[in-house]
Amino acid sequence: MFSGKLFGLCLKYAKNYPDAEDVLQDSFVTIFEKIHQYKYQGSFEGWAKRIAINTALKRYRSQSKLQIVKEIETSEEVTLEVDEVIETDFLLNSIQELPDKYRLVFNLYAMDHFSHKEISEMLNISVGTSKSNLSRARLILKEKIIAHRKQQEKA
Amino acid sequence: MEDNRNIDQLFRERLGDFEKKPNPELWSQIEGRLDNNKKRPFAYWWLYSGVAVVIIGFLLVPTLFENPKKPIQKIEQNITTAPTEDKLKQKDTITVFEKQPNVVNEAKENTRIAIQKKPIQKIEKPELNIHEKEEQNLRTPSSRIALSSILIQKSNSLSYEDAIVETPLQKKKEKSLVNLFDVVNDKDSLTDPTENTKKWAIQPTYAFTSSQSFNDASPIDRLLQSNPKSGSNASAFGISLTYKIGKKWAIRSGIHTHQAKFSTRNVNVVSGVTSSGLTGVTNTNNSLLVSDQLFVADSTTVSTLLNLNTSTMLVSNNAVIEHQYNYIEVPVEFRYDIFNKTEYSLGVISGISALFLNKNMIQLLLTDSSYLLGESNNLNSLNFSSNLGIDFNYAILENVYLNVNPMFKLHLNTFSRDSNGFRPYFWGVYSGIKYQF
Structure with a gap:
């Protein structure tokens, strides 16, 4: 089944593991409920993926107001706990630790090839905000990778 | 700019087709939620059938009286x-x-x-x-x-x-x-057999009951959705009154206690969470405030908290949250004789109960102490249940019968909202001495 792929996607869009599980659960419930709406246009996987993305967006769009910028600082501490050997896990964690808006924009643009215009419509933000969020996300990720490499060199 | 593209590329390459098998438990939860959606018509069917039985029963009363x-x-x-x-x-x-x-x-x-x-x-x-x-x-x-x-x-x-x-x-x-x-x-x-003249029967009842749920959902909080849960056994007391309305039919009512008790195990409790940590925690909706000092949190939040804050302590990882709610039950049920001999009889009982909430309590049980968390805010004060059971009577004296009555009771509208798909049901073995007069 494509559940592995879908859960992978949820993990990227969610900020942590339990959140990803929640998103996956909600996605599957939606998929089963709306299965009759699937018109065999395009791949089923793509359709399911789109539902998962929408579910994740819905979740963080509504919660975004409660976002605290301070979280970036605290999350860096957590990064140090990550097992250095597993690079993929480190990358995933880096994404997950991004603030909600940055993470969503980065995922949509870099991973799922949406344009800034599409993203701005999906997230109800301006194209400018989408662009700046993307560059900030990249910046944070870059810093994290550099910090990570430095740490590996030390070790 | 090149750097930026590299970052995009790096993540796309490494995570583009990232796959991870979800926890198998998740499937049962999804199944539970889907079942819940499907079960609703079943519950309505059950309610309607209960109501239908009552209506048919009342319609039958006059015709039965003639005979x-x-x-x-x-x-x-x-x-x-x-x-x-x-x-x-x-x-x-x-x-x-x-x-x-x-x-x-x-x-x-x-x-x-x-x-x-x-x-x-x-x-x-x-x-x-x-x-x-x-x-x-x-x-x-x-x-x-x-x-x-x-x-x-x-x-x-x-x-x-x-x-x-x-x-x-x-x-x-x-x-x-x-x-x-x-x-x-x-x-x-x-x-002039005795059965015809002795239409009334009164019975003090004692019951051994058990609370169960169709799924592992938690009506307390979604945070506790994945924790193992179990229903508890309880006792019920009451008195029931039966009136014979025909050769094979009887109507039964009465008043009973009815207790529901569910335990959620393996609950993480942390202490020493500072207010700075608190805001993040409450925002993520991953913890419940127990008191000024104690929090209930899921395992991920616990590890995050422990990493963030040295003053944070894991008080317990196997605490129990006990949810107890009691009702006063007033049933209206119909009994139909399958067979009736002088010394024993067997019948089917079906009907509905009105359940009036009279106790509602959520407790956190630690190994050495317990905290009253409060009461559930999503319980309806009036609930209904649809009942089905078998009624067995054995004559021990003239007009005195030993009654054993296993019953299955499906609760129909326990929660006003946010039950997270929790569907409780009950079974109980009601027994007592029935006196005919």
């Missing part, structure tokens, strides 16, 4: 006719005794008078065939011969009177009268 009335009327008739008959017969015997020396003709005249005097009694006659037969058997052959000529003259229906009048010997008359009394008495006892 038992008939035998009662018959009994009354027998009782009222029996003595008048005896009186009349006694009169007959007297007249016969007086006119014994007289000729047959005179006797004939006498009987005619007797016939004219008793037009009312004729109506009752068809029912008294047994008496007649009895009488005929007692008649001596000689009297029968004497009778024959008269019998021809009179209509067949009046032969009974004639028989009484014609019998020459008073001794035999008396005998037959005594026999008649016996027959009447016997008849009374035959058409």
